Amino acid sequence: MSLLHNKKEYIMHGLYYDKTRVQSKQPFSFPLPMHLGEFLINKEKEFELPPDIHQERELGLIKGLMSNRKPFFTRIRSNIFVERKPYKAEEDIICQCVRPFEGEMGCGEDCINRMLFYECDPNCCPCGDQCSNRRFQRKERTKELQVFQTKDRGWGLRTLVDIKKGDLVIEYRGEIISHQLCEERMCTTYVNEKNFYFLEYCNGEVIDACTKGTEARFINHSCDPNCHIEKWCRGGEAHFGVFASQDIEAKSELFYDYNFSTFNNSVESEQACHCGSENCRGTIGRKVSSRHAR
Structure with a gap:
């Protein structure tokens, strides 16, 4: 028994201690782990949320934190055509x-294409590069726009600069999808969405x-x-732009009348309007009459 006892070695420096290593003489300095411990320390891994926090986020339990974040999109x-080619x-x-003088712009308010809501083709327009009827092509929109959170209408969009009446805002x-695919997405992909x-x-x-x-x-x-x-036409496809109906001052929120039809034309599917204007209809979109709803 005494022989076995003398051959036993007691390790006082931890589970992965290596007695062949040269130990630092600095105070309170412990040897680093070896084998699996050393591998785990040197391995780089992307940060992940702890499982409890991750699950709460998936279940939508952290409402206060997520409510202040802009919806992801x-x-x-340009438009994406899902079911067909443009x-x-x-x-x-x-x-x-008629092509104007040098330094002037053509295709003004009396341009036949402009009056028909068609953008001119730069390859065949008589005014050439002096054509002013190419706002969508040149992306002549208001760039100083800001998404912000309103008091009672969720997220909104406002301008940081003055906008003149008739200007293309955005x-x-x-x-671009069919009505059939839209209904399918409403019943599957967007079934739990509110907006x-x-x-x-x-x-x-x-x-x-x-x-x-x-x-x-927004x-x-x-x-x-x-x-x-x-609605403007260009190159065989339509382009929809938000235009200023009046002069809009900087820091003003932007609005347009949705004027949409409810699904199945039912009164139950109507959404209450909170715009607060004097001529508010009470609902967003067209008013469904009780006779039509029946």
Whole structure:
């Protein structure tokens, strides 16, 4: 028994102690782990939330923290056609404008294309690079816009600069989908959503800006708006822009009248309006009569 006892070694420096290592003589200096411990220390790993916090976020229990964050969406530079390819113009639409003098801009208010809400083609417009009827192509919009949180209407959009009446504020973009796919997404992808960002496109199609679009998706409804939507055609496809209906001062919130139809034309699906204007209709969109609802 005494022989076995003499061969036993007692390690006083921890589970992964290596007696062959040269120990530091600094006070309160302990040897680093070895083997698995050393591997774990040197391994780089991306930060992850603890499971309890991550699960609470997934379940939507951290409402106070998440309520102040802007809804996530992907900003896009042009519409995305989900079910088809973009159409091309069958023929060029040429206006009858006369090229102006050097330093002046042509295709003004009397331009036939402008009056028909068609943008001129730079390859065939008589005014060439002096054409002023190419706002969507040149992205001549108000760039100083800010998304902010309102008191009682969720998120909104306001301008940080003065906007003149008739100016293009921003283009409304998103995914171009059919009405059928829109209804499918309403019943599946967006079944638990409270806010929707749809705009009627053309020929039974819809602009879906729920996940992909521009800051135009944050513009709130008002029964007395300072903006309106215009449909313009360019290159075989339509472009929808938010235009100023009046002169708008800096730091003013932007509004337009949604004027949408409720699903199934039911009174139950109407949404209350909180715009606070004197001529408020009480609901967002068209008023559904009790006779039509029956």
